[in-house]
Amino acid sequence: MKVYDGSQTESAAQSTPERIKVGIAEYKVTTEPALLTTSGLxxxxxxxxxxxxxxxxxxxxxxxxxxxDIDGGNSAKFADTGVEALIEAMEDAGASTDTMEAKIAGGSDMLDFSESGSSIGSRNAAKVRETLEEFGVPVVGEDLGGDHGRSVKLEADTGNLVVKSANTESKTL
Known part of the structure; x- marks a missing residue:
């Protein structure tokens, strides 16, 4: 008979995937069944x-x-160089652009102060798509735009991207 007392057995603790936080202007790569998370999108x-x-x-x-237009700096801060750095790090870990698939989320117009008509969010989305296309990596799922923030969780073993936002239910891409 199994007893459920709220404590985890050693095997249950080992089966819980590691949670890897990705901060703003950061990237992380894993070959383990981890959860890569970021918020503030x-x-x-x-x-x-x-x-x-x-x-x-x-x-x-x-x-x-x-x-x-920026001399030096953190490559992960920008859509073009951030995507490139992530792809290169994944290739270093054994991935191939021939079999990579991308999912993207964010790009809202929460604080649009632009006078040129094109928001930072929509310009970010356009540059992300353009850079992924240059590397031959297809976008197979997206949750972009709107006027709300998001947080995401990438299930590294399945490739599922769970998107949470303040005004809608979570969705899995």
């Missing part, structure tokens, strides 16, 4: 890439569209 975009063939997964939290 307003105009920022979370790009989750999974290679089901090699079982490599990665997540980057980008803030701005392009590093072109």
């Amino acid at each position: 307003g105009s920022c975009i979370g790009i989750a890439i999974h290679d089901p063939h090699s079982m490599v997964a990665g997540l980057v939290h980008v803030m701005l569209p392009s590093a072109a």
